[in-house]
Amino acid sequence: MTFRLYDTATREVRDFRPLEEGKAGVYVCGLTVQSEPHVGHVRSAVNFDVLRRWLTHQGYQVSFIRNVTDIDDKILAKAAEQGRPWFNLAYEMHGKLTEALASINVLPPTYEPGATGHVPEMLELIDTLVTRGHAYAAEDGSGDVYFDVRSWPSYGELTGQKVDDMEAAEDADPRGKRDPRDFALWKGWKKESEPDTAAWPSPYGPGRPGWHIECSAMAGKYLGPAFDIHGGGVDLRFPHHENEQAQSRAAGHPFASYWMHNAWITTAGEKMSKSLGNALQVPKVLERVRGIELRFYMVSAHYRSHVEFSFEALDEAAVGFRRIETFLDKAGPGEAGEVPDAFAAAMDDDLGTPAAVAVLFDTVREANRSDAPAALAHFAPQVRAMLGVLGLDPADPAWGTTGSDDAALTAAVDALVAGLLEQRAEARAAKDFARADTIRDQIKEAGIEVEDTPAGPRWTLSNGAR
RNA sequence: GGUGGGUUGGCCGAGAGGCGAGGCAACGGACUGCAAAUCCGUGUACACGGGUUCAAAUCCCGUACCCACCUCCA
Numbered sequence: 001m002t003f004r005l006y007d008t009a010t011r012e013v014r015d016f017r018p019l020e021e022g023k024a025g026v027y028v029c030g031l032t033v034q035s036e037p038h039v040g041h042v043r044s045a046v047n048f049d050v051l052r053r054w055l056t057h058q059g060y061q062v063s064f065i066r067n068v069t070d071i072d073d074k075i076l077a078k079a080a081e082q083g084r085p086w087f088n089l090a091y092e093m094h095g096k097l098t099e100a101l102a103s104i105n106v107l108p109p110t111y112e113p114g115a116t117g118h119v120p121e122m123l124e125l126i127d128t129l130v131t132r133g134h135a136y137a138a139e140d141g142s143g144d145v146y147f148d149v150r151s152w153p154s155y156g157e158l159t160g161q162k163v164d165d166m167e168a169a170e171d172a173d174p175r176g177k178r179d180p181r182d183f184a185l186w187k188g189w190k191k192e193s194e195p196d197t198a199a200w201p202s203p204y205g206p207g208r209p210g211w212h213i214e215c216s217a218m219a220g221k222y223l224g225p226a227f228d229i230h231g232g233g234v235d236l237r238f239p240h241h242e243n244e245q246a247q248s249r250a251a252g253h254p255f256a257s258y259w260m261h262n263a264w265i266t267t268a269g270e271k272m273s274k275s276l277g278n279a280l281q282v283p284k285v286l287e288r289v290r291g292i293e294l295r296f297y298m299v300s301a302h303y304r305s306h307v308e309f310s311f312e313a314l315d316e317a318a319v320g321f322r323r324i325e326t327f328l329d330k331a332g333p334g335e336a337g338e339v340p341d342a343f344a345a346a347m348d349d350d351l352g353t354p355a356a357v358a359v360l361f362d363t364v365r366e367a368n369r370s371d372a373p374a375a376l377a378h379f380a381p382q383v384r385a386m387l388g389v390l391g392l393d394p395a396d397p398a399w400g401t402t403g404s405d406d407a408a409l410t411a412a413v414d415a416l417v418a419g420l421l422e423q424r425a426e427a428r429a430a431k432d433f434a435r436a437d438t439i440r441d442q443i444k445e446a447g448i449e450v451e452d453t454p455a456g457p458r459w460t461l462s463n464g465a466r
Numbered sequence: 467g468g469u470g471g472g473u474u475g476g477c478c479g480a481g482a483g484g485c486g487a488g489g490c491a492a493c494g495g496a497c498u499g500c501a502a503a504u505c506c507g508u509g510u511a512c513a514c515g516g517g518u519u520c521a522a523a524u525c526c527c528g529u530a531c532c533c534a535c536c537u538c539c540a
Contacts, residue, residue: 011470031540044540074538156469159535165468166536181536211538233540238469240539262540263471266533300489301479306472306533313478316490323489326503354480358488368504433499440501451502458503 006350008259024060025227027219032069033093037100038279040265047262047303049106065222066109100282103291105391105398113218119200121217122209134250140176143188143205149181159238184210212243230256262303293318327364337381
């Protein structure tokens with residue numbers, strides 16, 4: 001069985017054939033660290049984290065590069081607004097991003113390059129493009145360098161557009177461009193409005209890199225001139241990815257073999273974004289559900305489908321996920337085993353996580369049908385394996401609930417509850433059910449649910465956390 | 467104007483010519499002292515109008531509505 005994925009460039013599902021047997025190079029456009037990440041940003045990260053885990057599961061040695069854009073117009077503008085250095089803003093927001101991703105168990109990438117650390121690589125690429133006649137220094141002395149769209153006949157191939165059909169960019173300030181669609185590779189320093197910390201020396205004068213060149217340079221540096229998969233959100237297809245591909249290919253690099261783009265999380269039918277004022281910050285959502293539940297909610301939908309975010313749907317997903325956790329609790333700790341064939345087939349089919357989750361539920365139901373230890377021993381490892389691939393294993397220490405303090409606390413509560421449960425057991429034995437129920441209600445008021453199981457009473461925290 | 471995507475049962479959300487994914491909710495039942503958990507059962511949904519076909523939610527044509535990109539954006 002081969003892994004197939006939808007390639008946005010060819011608009012079809014294709015077999016995944018890595019450039020090098022057993023290895024996979026993946027580049028994902030991360031964020032511009034200008035503000036706190038919202039759930040939409042994080043969905044993209046989860047999608048590609050699942051891709052990475054699935055490739056790894058199949059035995060690929062994965063190089064997973066996710067960049068961070070730590071300088072751009074917005075960062076400079078915001079920092080100026082807040083009266084602090086741009087690098088301080090970027091650094092702080094980068095920290096928040098890392099936190100948010102950790103809270104939903106997105107693995108750290110193999111490497112997370114930042115734009116500001118790769119200016120020499122970008123200048124080298126720009127130089128190559130200028131030498132080859134695909135880029136030129138602005139004719140107005142601004143210090144900008146532009147990519148010459150007309151010099152690259154296949155410009156538009158990624159998104160199936162023709163340059164002449166594109167909406168005439170109403171570029172109020174042509175800034176020495178030969179064609180309005182030419183885009184900046186290098187942005188000349190604006191002395192009056194930009195701090196000198198935001199300028200790097202270059203043959204074209206001091207300035208800073210344009211957005212698109214960053215990714216081309218960094219992908220090239222860490223994955224080589226040709227690599228397997230390039231990912232990002234759908235909005236990046238154009239212009240960002242189109243531009244990246246044009247630059248890199250014009251410079252003589254084959255670039256990505258496959259392009260993957262994830263769809264949006266919308267609210268009230270609109271794309272979630274800061275400017276629309278409907279952005280939902282991750283910590284805000286985590287006041288309502290646990291990180292693992294948020295991740296489950298995201299994984300339940302296909303990565304290419306729009307998801308209309310709602311707290312109701314999120315809550316429902318959380319309830320469903322708790323059923324899986326309840327099963328795992330019953331099974332007790334153990335190792336992950338093999339993933340069922342149906343699960344693998346679903347994942348192989350362009351990361352069919354919805355179908356994969358269906359297999360997960362099917363397996364849990366199958367196991368629950370029989371309480372026999374043999375059934376548990378058979379199915380529990382499968383469930384753990386599937387959850388592992390999806391990054392949803394509750395036992396994963398990444399969820400951060402198994403610290404020693406927690407363990408000690410759990411033991412303490414357990415001792416207290418055990419005493420009460422003993423009294424309740426006595427009452428039940430004496431058929432004094434009123435008293436038994438009173439005890440159970442008391443415990444419940446403390447936020448602890450008691451269930452009677454064939455193996456005796458069991459307690460859990462009412463909020464679903466353990 | 468160009469490009470891409472969408473419209474599925476009470477809700478979420480898959481699928482992509484025949485066989486009712488899965489989850490949540492609801493109702494009935496089993497189990498239980500009662501609960502909880504779990505299991506079993508119950509729902510003939512695919513925007514609209516045509517067409518192709520033995521067979522269409524899935525293909526074709528048309529219509530309506532929605533969204534995204536073409537400017538910074540996961």
